[in-house]
Amino acid sequence: MDKLRSLLDRALGPSKVLTSPDACLAYAGDDSDQEPVAPDAVVLASSADDIAKAVRAASEAEVPIVPRAGGSGKSGGCVPVAGGVVIATLGMNAIQEISREEQVAVVQPGVILGDLHAAVEAEGMFFPPDPNSLRMCALGGNIAENAAGPRAFKYGSTRDYVLGLEVVLVDGTQLRTGKRTVKGVTGYDVTSLLVGSEGTLAITTAATLRLIPKPHAVTTLLALFPDVQASGRAVSAMIAAGVRPRCIELLDEGTLDAVRVRGVAVDERARAMLIIEVDGEPSDCDAQAERIGEVCAAEAIDILVAQDAAQRDRLWEARRQLSPATRAMARFKISEDVVVPRDRIPALLEETRAIERETGVRMITYGHAGDGNLHVNLLWNDEELLPRVEEALNRLFLSVVGMRGTLTGEHGVGTSKADFLAMEQQPELIALQKRIKGVFDPKGLLNPHKIFPRRQLEAASVTVAGRAVSLHGAC
Ligand SMILES: Cc1cc2nc3c(=O)[nH]c(=O)nc-3n(C[C@H](O)[C@H](O)[C@H](O)COP(=O)(O)OP(=O)(O)OC[C@H]3O[C@@H](n4cnc5c(N)ncnc54)[C@H](O)[C@@H]3O)c2cc1C
Numbered sequence: 226m227d228k229l230r231s232l233l234d235r236a237l238g239p240s241k242v243l244t245s246p247d248a249c250l251a252y253a254g255d256d257s258d259q260e261p262v263a264p265d266a267v268v269l270a271s272s273a274d275d276i277a278k279a280v281r282a283a284s285e286a287e288v289p290i291v292p293r294a295g296g297s298g299k300s301g302g303c304v305p306v307a308g309g310v311v312i313a314t315l316g317m318n319a320i321q322e323i324s325r326e327e328q329v330a331v332v333q334p335g336v337i338l339g340d341l342h343a344a345v346e347a348e349g350m351f352f353p354p355d356p357n358s359l360r361m362c363a364l365g366g367n368i369a370e371n372a373a374g375p376r377a378f379k380y381g382s383t384r385d386y387v388l389g390l391e392v393v394l395v396d397g398t399q400l401r402t403g404k405r406t407v408k409g410v411t412g413y414d415v416t417s418l419l420v421g422s423e424g425t426l427a428i429t430t431a432a433t434l435r436l437i438p439k440p441h442a443v444t445t446l447l448a449l450f451p452d453v454q455a456s457g458r459a460v461s462a463m464i465a466a467g468v469r470p471r472c473i474e475l476l477d478e479g480t481l482d483a484v485r486v487r488g489v490a491v492d493e494r495a496r497a498m499l500i501i502e503v504d505g506e507p508s509d510c511d512a513q514a515e516r517i518g519e520v521c522a523a524e525a526i527d528i529l530v531a532q533d534a535a536q537r538d539r540l541w542e543a544r545r546q547l548s549p550a551t552r553a554m555a556r557f558k559i560s561e562d563v564v565v566p567r568d569r570i571p572a573l574l575e576e577t578r579a580i581e582r583e584t585g586v587r588m589i590t591y592g593h594a595g596d597g598n599l600h601v602n603l604l605w606n607d608e609e610l611l612p613r614v615e616e617a618l619n620r621l622f623l624s625v626v627g628m629r630g631t632l633t634g635e636h637g638v639g640t641s642k643a644d645f646l647a648m649e650q651q652p653e654l655i656a657l658q659k660r661i662k663g664v665f666d667p668k669g670l671l672n673p674h675k676i677f678p679r680r681q682l683e684a685a686s687v688t689v690a691g692r693a694v695s696l697h698g699a700c
Contacts, residue, residue, distance in 0.1 A: 226265045229310065232282035233266055237275060243267040252293060252311040256358075256548075258559050259301030259640050264291065264311040271316045273391060273399055273430035280428065281397035283310045289673050290395065292424040294334060294366030297358040299560060300639025302370065302423050306674045312428060314365050320344050321431065328436045329388065329405060334365025334429045341434075351439040353380035353471075356635065357545045365429050370637045371421035375472035375502070375544075378595030382635070384420040386435045392419060392427035395666045405433050418661070423637050424672040426665040440504035443471075444514045445531040445540060448521045449495035453477045453590070455524040456497035457571035460594045462520050463501075464567050468513060472595055474500040474544060477574070479589030483550040489543045494526050499594065500544060547591055555587065555604035559614065561621065565630035567597040576624045577601055584617040586610060598634035622648055638676045646678045 233242045243249055244266050254261030265288065268279040283290045289309030296303055305311055317333035320341060324330070325348055332341060338359040345352050355374035356362055362372065368390070373382035389403030403409075403416035419427055450456040453475075460473055476484065478496040485491055491498065499521070503513040518528050531537040552558050565573045574590060581588045592600040601621060603614055622632055626648050633642055646655060659677060662669075 226286075226288070229283060229286035229288050230266055232286055233268060233279060233310065236278040236282050237268060241269045241271070241275060243269065249311075252296070252313060253304065255296050255298040255301060255303050257299045257301045257304075257636075257639065257641050258557075259304045259306070262304055262306050262308065264305040265308050266310045268310060268312050269316055270312055270314055273393060276312055276314075276393045276428050276430055277397040277399055279310060279312055280393055280395060284395055284397070284668070284670060287668065287670065290428075290670055291672050292365065292369070292428045294363035294369075295337065295358070295361045296366075297362045298366060298370065298639065299562070299636040300370075300423075300633070300641040302637055302639040302672070302675060303366070304640065306640060309670075314428075315363060317365075317430070318363070323348055323350070323436075325350065327405070328438075330434045330436055332364050332432055332434060334363060334368070334432070336364045338362055338364060338367055345436055346439055349439050350436040352386060352434060352436055353377075354383045354386060357548065359545075364432055364434075368420050368429055368432055369422065369424045370635065373593075373596075373598075373635045375474050375500075375593055375595075377593060377598075377635075378473060379469055379471040379504075380437075384417060387416055387420050387432055388435050389433040390416050390419055390427075390429055391431040392429050394427050395668075395671045399430070400427070403433065407435065421637070423639060423675050425662060425675055426671065428671075440471075442507040442510045443502060443504045443537070444510040445537045446499075446501045446503075446514055446517060447529040447531070447540070448499040448501060448517075449492050449526045449528075450497040450499070450524055451494065451526055453497040453574050454571050456499050457574050457594070459499060459521045459524055460570055461568050462523075463517060464595075466516065466520050468516050468520065470501045470503045470513065470517065470595065472500070472502045472593065475570075475591060475594035475599065476500070476544075476547070477590045479554075479587070480547060480551065480591040483547065483554055483589070484543055486553075487543070487546060487550050492527060500540060551589060551591075551602050551604070554589075556606045557604070557608075557614075559603045559618065561601045561603070561618070561632075562592070562598060562634050562636045563601060563621065563625040563630055563632060564596065564598045564634035565625055565628045567595075569628045569630065570594055570597060570599070572628060573599060573601075573625070573630075577621065580617050580620050580624075584613045584620070586614050586617040588617070588621075593634070596634065597630065640675060643674070643676055644678050646676065 291305040293303040315335040318335040322331040
């Protein structure tokens with residue numbers, strides 16, 4: 226570590242290098258349940274050259290290198306679990322270009338997503354990815370996690386909007402990948418490989434992003450249901466009817482309680498809610514809203530339409546507060562982001578009820594039902610319940626894989642789900658990905674102990690609630 230510190234000081238000057246334990250502690254954790262670990266040093270990067278110098282120094286000292294953006298990750302991705310140097314990128318926060326003619330933006334990795342939204346929308350354009358952390362997460366983290374939010378149902382996730390990247394490799398090489406044009410098929414699609422690689426292959430120093438025209442009108446509807454199963458059926462019915470809202474968000478009974486505690490008035494008869502939003506031309510919005518009303522009418526207690534932008538903003542603010550609001554409901558919380566095929570949403574909701582009954586661990590669910598991506602939250606107060614929580618989590622993941630779903634829709638594997646990867650992916654696929662990692666990072670210095678499992682799954686299939694579920698590539 227002494228070698229690392231002197232190499233960093235020499236390369237970057239002391240003003241960009243933090244080494245005091247107190248200062249390093251601020252870079253120890255994220256928003257996951259991963260135990261925070263203070264790094265040995267932090268580099269406050271302000272340019273790609275700074276990152277290249279820091280990476281060369283860390284490689285020479287053979288210590289781990291962990292990129293960090295907003296620190297809002299939910300899978301332990303930026304936690305320096307093996308110590309080493311954190312590369313803090315929030316200082317690289319310039320929106321370098323917004324081109325209306327080409328419909329692209331070029332950004333540094335520390336740009337806060339909400340700031341990019343405001344800047345492009347002021348120019349009549351639109352960057353659709355909208356994780357609910359948009360006021361605290363930054364583009365470097367969004368790209369590393371392939372982040373997505375409610376609007377992914379219609380518009381897709383971050384990967385769909387990344388045209389090209391500038392990155393630093395672990396040996397300090399600076400590379401450009403991808404293109405600025407909308408089309409282009411030269412060589413392997415390295416850009417897509419890097420998006421979602423959770424900071425394990427390269428460090429992003431700039432990104433060229435695709436923009437689209439801003440929709441002219443948006444209509445937001447609230448549909449209230451007597452139970453969560455009815456809301457799940459309404460989601461399936463909307464998809465089957467070919468309706469294409471930009472988002473369908475589901476809130477179950479426990480989540481509605483959290484919202485009510487925060488002072489939001491919700492009809493007491495409601496045990497589940499869908500927030501549904503459509504966009505396009507005003508006449509399209511009216512037609513789509515009418516169709517949604519017809520589809521939901523069979524099961525809904527009530528369907529309300531937000532009357533103006535202010536009402537819509539209040540609604541989304543309540544939705545964005547769900548993560549902290551549900552965290553306040555118990556001493557401990559784990560928030561999962563599983564995805565199931567959309568016609569299995571009612572089955573997943575049923576399964577969470579069964580797991581809750583049988584393990585005694587409280588489970589509440591909300592999330593992006595349009596994508597089948599639901600945040601199942603496990604809440605408990607008593608530390609002694611931990612074995613039950615682990616059992617509940619295992620059962621949840623096995624059920625999801627058994628439904629041909631996937632363990633994470635947007636939060637990434639990080640450390641939180643590394644040990645479960647083999648439930649979903651066959652050993653050969655994991656081995657292939659490890660070989661790819663080895664090509665980029667032969668010494669395993671870049672964000673180590675992320676994604677790949679530390680323990681092996683022994684069985685090829687297991688029994689969950691009386692059903693045989695095959696592992697290793699069930700998807
Ligand atoms: C309240 C709340 C709501 C959330 N809602 C959503 C949601 O709706 N959808 C969603 O997808 N996520 C959501 N998240 C999770 C989180 O905000 C996203 O994963 C986000 O993309 C992380 O961005 P960040 O800037 O905070 O990254 P960080 O947490 O700093 O890092 C995340 C990962 O990116 C890597 N990384 C960071 N910068 C770089 C870089 N320059 N180059 C390479 N790798 C890098 C890190 O090493 C780490 O692996 C939510 C989180 C919170 C707290």
